[in-house]
Amino acid sequence: MADLTTTLIHHPYVPPSGFEAPQPGVFKASTVIFPSVAAMRHFEWKDKSAYTYGLHGTPTTYTLEERLCTLEGGSQCVLVPSGLAAIALVALSLLKSGDEVLIPDNAYGPNKSLAEGELLGWGITHQYYDPMNAMDLASKINERTRLVWVEAAGSVTLEFPDLIEAVRLCQSKKILVALDNTWGAGLAFAPFDLLPGQVPELGVDLSVHALTKYPSGGGDVLMGSVITRDPALHLKLKLTHMRLGLGVAANDAEAVLRSLPSIALRYQAHDASTRALAQWCLSQPAFSQVLHPTLPDSPGHRHWQALCKPGMGGAAGLFSVIVHARFPQAQVDAFCDALQLFKVGYSWGGPMSLVVPYELSIMRSQRPAYLAQGTVVRFSIGLESVTDLQADIDQAIKKALI
Numbered sequence: 001m002a003d004l005t006t007t008l009i010h011h012p013y014v015p016p017s018g019f020e021a022p023q024p025g026v027f028k029a030s031t032v033i034f035p036s037v038a039a040m041r042h043f044e045w046k047d048k049s050a051y052t053y054g055l056h057g058t059p060t061t062y063t064l065e066e067r068l069c070t071l072e073g074g075s076q077c078v079l080v081p082s083g084l085a086a087i088a089l090v091a092l093s094l095l096k097s098g099d100e101v102l103i104p105d106n107a108y109g110p111n112k113s114l115a116e117g118e119l120l121g122w123g124i125t126h127q128y129y130d131p132m133n134a135m136d137l138a139s140k141i142n143e144r145t146r147l148v149w150v151e152a153a154g155s156v157t158l159e160f161p162d163l164i165e166a167v168r169l170c171q172s173k174k175i176l177v178a179l180d181n182t183w184g185a186g187l188a189f190a191p192f193d194l195l196p197g198q199v200p201e202l203g204v205d206l207s208v209h210a211l212t213k214y215p216s217g218g219g220d221v222l223m224g225s226v227i228t229r230d231p232a233l234h235l236k237l238k239l240t241h242m243r244l245g246l247g248v249a250a251n252d253a254e255a256v257l258r259s260l261p262s263i264a265l266r267y268q269a270h271d272a273s274t275r276a277l278a279q280w281c282l283s284q285p286a287f288s289q290v291l292h293p294t295l296p297d298s299p300g301h302r303h304w305q306a307l308c309k310p311g312m313g314g315a316a317g318l319f320s321v322i323v324h325a326r327f328p329q330a331q332v333d334a335f336c337d338a339l340q341l342f343k344v345g346y347s348w349g350g351p352m353s354l355v356v357p358y359e360l361s362i363m364r365s366q367r368p369a370y371l372a373q374g375t376v377v378r379f380s381i382g383l384e385s386v387t388d389l390q391a392d393i394d395q396a397i398k399k400a401l402i
């Protein structure tokens with residue numbers, strides 16, 4: 001008879017199979033047990049036909065990967081510990097010394113920091129292009145260009161680029177296109193099928209998603225994904241992912257699995273409130289511009305309209321205002337601080353509304369002519385009552401922007 005300490009670890013009880021519940025189980029593992037040495041030698045994790053080690057996947061992470069593929073219309077998915085890690089995984093998997101990456105000037109800031117830091121240090125160069133000028137992108141593509149990033153819409157100034165044109169251009173030059181799809185979330189448009197019905201399909205090569213935002217929906221999980229439709233491209237990502245030792249925690253994967261069924265409803269709710277508030281802000285003299293792709297005067301409105309058709313459609317939960325240039329920075333900061341329901345904080349996609357003032361001069365290589373002078377303030381709209389949110393912005397304007 002084995003000692004109690006041993007029996008507690010090697011316990012003979014095996015629960016009956018066939019348990020089903022609405023939520024998948026949470027499988028936590030570093031070690032995965034093989035039935036035999038022969039199985040250990042032959043089990044393959046790359047195609048998800050088996051399990052070999054916690055870092056390489058568990059039933060929980062495989063399940064989340066498959067559901068995210070369904071959300072975004074892709075075939076393969078890699079999970080990483082944050083949205084930024086997903087951006088970095090793309091760069092590290094696909095670029096080598098001597099290559100060049102093109103990044104839109106309005107891109108998510110840390111993507112640019114990675115290019116200016118590690119990538120440059122490893123001999124990988126970059127250029128920033130104007131997301132609203134296809135000619136500028138075309139003119140920057142050269143024989144060293146291996147990867148082009150696109151973002152629709154930009155997450156601070158909300159310009160909506162001509163994604164279809166950019167993808168066509170890159171395809172004609174055989175350059176990979178990676179989309180940061182956090183804003184669209186697989187709900188505003190189909191990243192791998194931008195013109196539904198067209199054969200062959202026109203789409204990006206890679207879709208990166210900060211699951212931290214809408215898929216999590218709680219403001220309490222950090223995770224990212226990279227989705228593809230090309231098995232060879234996916235394998236490159238998987239191998240780099242393995243060599244870097246990137247993994248996600250099962251409890252975090254479970255949190256995203258728990259929120260995923262409600263993503264479309266939440267996205268719709270964020271979207272409806274955001275449109276209403278953006279529209280109301282247009283009437284406020286303290287703001288010289290309102291940036292939101294559904295507004296006819298917002299940069300790239302036409303492109304949003306062409307891509308995000310009713311049925312899919314949607315425009316997420318972000319909008320920005322440019323506070324009139326007559327208000328100095330300190331007064332704009334006071335406006336943000338005067339808000340009661342909107343909290344000062346990064347990220348978006350959760351239940352709580354957030355606000356961040358941005359200093360464009362340190363974020364952009366140049367300030368585009370389509371943006372008015374003045375300080376950009378970005379609102380991330382949560383799930384509170386839209387009437388209360390409007391009243392909050394109204395009282396903060398009356399208090400600080402006079």
Ligand SMILES: *Cc1c(COP(=O)(O)O)cnc(C)c1O
Nearest residue numbers: 082083084108155182210212223
């Ligand atoms: C938040 C965000 C990311 C990064 O996600 P993290 O999980 O915070 O690292 C990437 N891209 C966009 C557009 C984002 O908004």
